Amino acid sequence: MSNSSNPASRRVAIVGATGAVGREMVNVLHDRKFPVSELGLFASERSAGKVQDTPYGPKTLQAFDAEVVKGYDVVLLAVSGDFAKAHAPALASAGALVIDNSSAFRYDDNIPLIVPEINAHAFQGGGRLIANPNCTTAIAVVALGPLHKAFGLKRVIVSTYQATSGAGAEGMAELEEQTRNRLEGRPVTNSVFRHPIPFNLIPQIDAFQENGYTKEEMKVTWETRKILGVPDLALSCTAVRIPTYRAHSEAITIETIQPVTPDAARAVLADAPGVKVVDDPANGAYPMPLNATAQYDVEVGRIRTNLVFGDHGLDLFVCGDQLLKGAALNAVQIAELDL
DSSP, rough: OSTTOOOOOOOEEEETTTTTHHHHHHHHHHHTOOOEEEEEEEGGGGTOOOOEETTTTEEEEEEEEEEHHHSSSSSEEEEEEHHHHHHHHHHHHHTTEEOSSTTTTTTTSOOOBBBBBGGGGGGSSSSSSEEEHHHHHHHHHHHHHHHHHHHEEEEEEEEEEOOOOGGGGGHHHHHHHHHHHHHHHHHHOOOOSSSSOOTOOBBSSSSSSTTTTTTTHHHHHHHHHHHHHTTTTTEEEEEOOOOOSEEEEEEEEEEEEEOOHHHHHHHHHTSSTTEEEOOOOTBBOOOOOHTTOSSSEEEEEEEOOTTGGGEEEEEEEEEEETTTTIIHHHHHHHHTTOO
């Protein structure tokens, strides 16, 4: 691949290329025809030298080397927060556009936290290091952003139903293995999740904080406030792990500043980028993980007047693929802002 024919072409490095998010990043770059002149896939020392099949053809994995990665135009990080803290600032200082998928920089006031459909303006003048939001937050704000712009958000209550792939490929494997063992009468042992996941719900994702919420739940509060630019937004979240493979679901209740009706909300959401309104309950049409899986758009439905807040409230149900809009797709969309 040569960049001579396209002045917008970029040398792109993906660090953490063997993980679920890293693999999705490669696929999204190709699917969206991002102008890649060279693709570098970086992973751990133990993966170096292995060949990974990609839409760009077979690619040999390289061990991460900061000096080598500094030569790329775009660096997509699908690594731990500690790794990102150790390397991302230096990579950005060297001139690369660094988009970090960890939580390392999301709460830094000097680093933009971006969902392009909602706050692409934050990209301008924000430096070369950009934070990608938590998957749950990204899915929620695609729906909340347009509603906030139209009606104003006063209070938000979120209950999430999060797929096992939120814990990576290991989470999905544990669901599959434990389900098979349970059905065949064998012992069920868990290592990824705190409790067995088949035929169960676990109301804990990440560690509990002093206020009784988990870190995952607080991420939704902190990040939604930053992305929407409402630092005092009243938002409470309960995050639950459920025995599905992929795509997170969220039941969201909002109290609005301006009066709102379900029809008005549907009209706003129908015009919103990244949203697909699926709201015909009489015919069984509403957002579901199976339908949202592998889709770029976030499905929104079950839109109705909230019985507590009346004409200033709505209930809605949202589903989105957390490996795509919640991670890889959002990261590539941020990179597209620089073209």
